Amino acid sequence: MRLFEYEAKEIFRKFGIPVPKGLTVRSPEEAASAIKKIGLPVAVKAQVLVGGRGKAGGIKFADSLEEAVKETEEIINSRIGGYTVKSVLIEEKLGAGHDYYLGVTVDQASGSPIVMFSTEGGVDVEEIIKERPKSIVSRKVSTQRVFFEFEARSMCKQLGLRGSALIKVSSILHRLYKVFDKCDALTAEINPLIMTKKGGFYAADAKIEIDDDSLFRQTDLNIEPEARVEDEMKAEAMRIGLSYVRLDGDIGVIGSGAGLTMATIDLIKDFGGKPANFLEMGGGINEQLMFGAVKLLLQDKLLKALFINLYGGINPMVLAAKGIVKAFKELKPQIPVLVKLVGNEQEKAWEILESAGIPVFKSIRTEEAVEKLMKLVGER
Amino acid sequence: MCILVNENTKVIVQGITGSVGSIQTKLMLEYGTKIVAGVTPGKGGVTVHSVPVYDTVEEAVAETGADTSILLVPAPFAKDAAIEAIDFGINLIVAIPEHIPVHDTMQMVEYAKNKGAKIIGPTTPGIICPGKTKIGIMPAKVFSEGNVGMISRSGTLLYEIAGNLSLAGVSQSSCLGIGADPVVGMNMSEVLKLFEEDEHTKLIVIVGEIGGTQEEEASNFIKKMKKPVIAYVAGRSAPPGQRMGHAGAIILGERGTAKSKMDALKEAGVEVAYRPSDIASIAKKYAK
Numbered sequence: 001m002r003l004f005e006y007e008a009k010e011i012f013r014k015f016g017i018p019v020p021k022g023l024t025v026r027s028p029e030e031a032a033s034a035i036k037k038i039g040l041p042v043a044v045k046a047q048v049l050v051g052g053r054g055k056a057g058g059i060k061f062a063d064s065l066e067e068a069v070k071e072t073e074e075i076i077n078s079r080i081g082g083y084t085v086k087s088v089l090i091e092e093k094l095g096a097g098h099d100y101y102l103g104v105t106v107d108q109a110s111g112s113p114i115v116m117f118s119t120e121g122g123v124d125v126e127e128i129i130k131e132r133p134k135s136i137v138s139r140k141v142s143t144q145r146v147f148f149e150f151e152a153r154s155m156c157k158q159l160g161l162r163g164s165a166l167i168k169v170s171s172i173l174h175r176l177y178k179v180f181d182k183c184d185a186l187t188a189e190i191n192p193l194i195m196t197k198k199g200g201f202y203a204a205d206a207k208i209e210i211d212d213d214s215l216f217r218q219t220d221l222n223i224e225p226e227a228r229v230e231d232e233m234k235a236e237a238m239r240i241g242l243s244y245v246r247l248d249g250d251i252g253v254i255g256s257g258a259g260l261t262m263a264t265i266d267l268i269k270d271f272g273g274k275p276a277n278f279l280e281m282g283g284g285i286n287e288q289l290m291f292g293a294v295k296l297l298l299q300d301k302l303l304k305a306l307f308i309n310l311y312g313g314i315n316p317m318v319l320a321a322k323g324i325v326k327a328f329k330e331l332k333p334q335i336p337v338l339v340k341l342v343g344n345e346q347e348k349a350w351e352i353l354e355s356a357g358i359p360v361f362k363s364i365r366t367e368e369a370v371e372k373l374m375k376l377v378g379e380r
Numbered sequence: 381m382c383i384l385v386n387e388n389t390k391v392i393v394q395g396i397t398g399s400v401g402s403i404q405t406k407l408m409l410e411y412g413t414k415i416v417a418g419v420t421p422g423k424g425g426v427t428v429h430s431v432p433v434y435d436t437v438e439e440a441v442a443e444t445g446a447d448t449s450i451l452l453v454p455a456p457f458a459k460d461a462a463i464e465a466i467d468f469g470i471n472l473i474v475a476i477p478e479h480i481p482v483h484d485t486m487q488m489v490e491y492a493k494n495k496g497a498k499i500i501g502p503t504t505p506g507i508i509c510p511g512k513t514k515i516g517i518m519p520a521k522v523f524s525e526g527n528v529g530m531i532s533r534s535g536t537l538l539y540e541i542a543g544n545l546s547l548a549g550v551s552q553s554s555c556l557g558i559g560a561d562p563v564v565g566m567n568m569s570e571v572l573k574l575f576e577e578d579e580h581t582k583l584i585v586i587v588g589e590i591g592g593t594q595e596e597e598a599s600n601f602i603k604k605m606k607k608p609v610i611a612y613v614a615g616r617s618a619p620p621g622q623r624m625g626h627a628g629a630i631i632l633g634e635r636g637t638a639k640s641k642m643d644a645l646k647e648a649g650v651e652v653a654y655r656p657s658d659i660a661s662i663a664k665k666y667a668k
Contacts, residue, residue: 108562111490111563112486113486143483144491144494186562213480214482243624243625245618257535258589259589260539262537262590262617262625266614266617270654278622311536342543344407366540366656
């Protein structure tokens with residue numbers, strides 16, 4: 001889960017990483033009083049959870065109070081990268097200077113954290129790696145040990161930093177690793193870190209992505225993941241513990257296991273249908289969760305059909321079947337619904353479904369089930 | 381025969397007294413898996429399906445000589461359980477839980493590497509050597525004993541494709557899920573190497589999915605292999621930037637697309653199936 005820039009900068013402050021003076025506001029009035037505290041000139045920055053906001057007009061600079069208030073007014077409630085801007089960060093404007101890139105992320109191939117430093121910040125890191133590989137250094141870190149400050153110094157020195165710049169930047173890089181480590185981050189990035197004409201260093205931007213699976217212990221962050229999702233259906237799915245992705249079609253899909261569910265939406269497309277969603281049950285199916293999943297998707301009144309594709313490995317199929325029966329009895333779906341259910345206790349589960357009048361597809365082949373489903377849709 | 385495990389592998393279940401631990405222990409015992417002990421701190425002295433339960437891995441290993449463990453503990457306790465197992469002589473850990481924090485997994489995986497132990501997973505259905513042993517949560521009936529090795533990033537899609545193979549009369553030597561998280565223990569290439577060396581395995585099936593670069597890296601290894609490899613990759617229609625259920629199943633920018641994986645595999649000489657059931661018909665060609 002990605003944090004807003006202002007949240008990431010709050011964490012940076014706690015870890016001693018210098019950030020520009022700034023305040024988060026939600027209206028032009030709040031902006032005016034913030035500017036009085038911060039002083040002019042200012043940067044007005046849209047707080048959105050997507051990259052590329054600069055190009056989309058989400059970052060403006062203002063030399064006067066009137067200008068800053070006007071920019072805030074224009075940015076708030078505008079749409080950037082598919083998201084509505086709800087808050088704006090008003091920050092002291094840093095003078096032009098040199099831009100650096102500092103980042104820590106998870107290197108999937110080696111399974112270890114990787115620290116990166118470049119003397120060419122302000123652009124996408126992928127671009128630096130591709131276009132100017134000599135201006136970036138990286139170092140994998142052992143999780144059985146920590147990342148020491150001398151290692152940060154060695155990285156900065158490799159790219160020619162000297163004197164107080166060497167000490168200041170490596171100290172920030174070292175602190176950034178601590179942020180990554182202590183906050184269970186998947187990525188912690190400063191891009192750019194600006195060296196001002198006076199020789200000060202500031203994190204002009206801040207990106208932190210927290211591992212969703214660590215939120216149970218990252219309680220200091222005080223974050224509600226559902227609250228940052230605009231799509232109501234997705235937020236509701238998260239609340240009941242399901243993994244949902246909206247697609248643009250009209251055939252509802254519920255699957256157990258991400259791989260099978262992905263294969264199912266691929267197949268629906270192959271057979272000429274348009275999946276409405278990806279909905280994956282995970283490994284903790286019970287009657288209530290299954291009922292909740294069916295109920296969630298049936299809220300979509302444009303749905304033409306619903307396909308439920310389940311395997312009983314770790315998931316109890318009898319409880320899944322009971323949940324589906326409950327949904328049928330209470331919600332009485334008026335569209336074709338096909339259930340394919342295989343695995344442990346399949347016979348018992350089939351019996352429960354069939355005695356409630358719900359058609360069950362008993363073959364293991366998802367292709368055949370999807371073909372049948374598309375036929376049912378075509379017949380209507 | 382089997383890779384990594386066999387019919388004599390002695391297994392402990394960490395988390396045996398939990399509801400999932402207990403049910404899955406019963407299913408593994410029914411399959412013939414030699415489950416010799418369970419471990420749940422604070423529950424030492426009880427039995428679960430006649431399996432003795434200990435408070436510590438140290439006692440369980442001392443009493444039984446087990447060298448393999450299946451983790452069925454809640455995700456927040458997985459790191460502690462894995463490192464305890466490694467410290468007391470377990471050299472293969474099957475890490476079933478999903479939602480283990482990535483930072484914990486990085487520590488577990490590096491610790492195991494340093495100590496010469498192997499981790500399958502996390503977020504894996506486990507490993508099955510049909511007819512011999514099942515150390516995992518997969519439904520046994522879709523698998524059958526034969527000479528096709530299977531490596532999957534997904535659980536249920538492994539069941540679907542193994543089931544398709546079995547129906548077509550193409551049976552399996554060993555099947556395992558390498559895990560669906562961004563960081564996993566054994567990777568695809570390491571498992572491919574074991575299948576390449578396994579006399580009994582004649583053909584290898586890869587079940588891939590979007591996200592990460594496992595399939596692309598495996599393609600480099602496949603170029604050096606003698607045995608035929610075939611593959612299916614899920615997620616052709618997945619939108620970029622969205623996590624598709626699994627923590628590791630996400631297309632970032634241009635990285636991790638199904639196309640990138642299918643292209644890399646094809647370039648390495650792998651026949652790539654367009655639909656899951658096509659794997660069975662392709663495998664049949666090689667079985668002749």
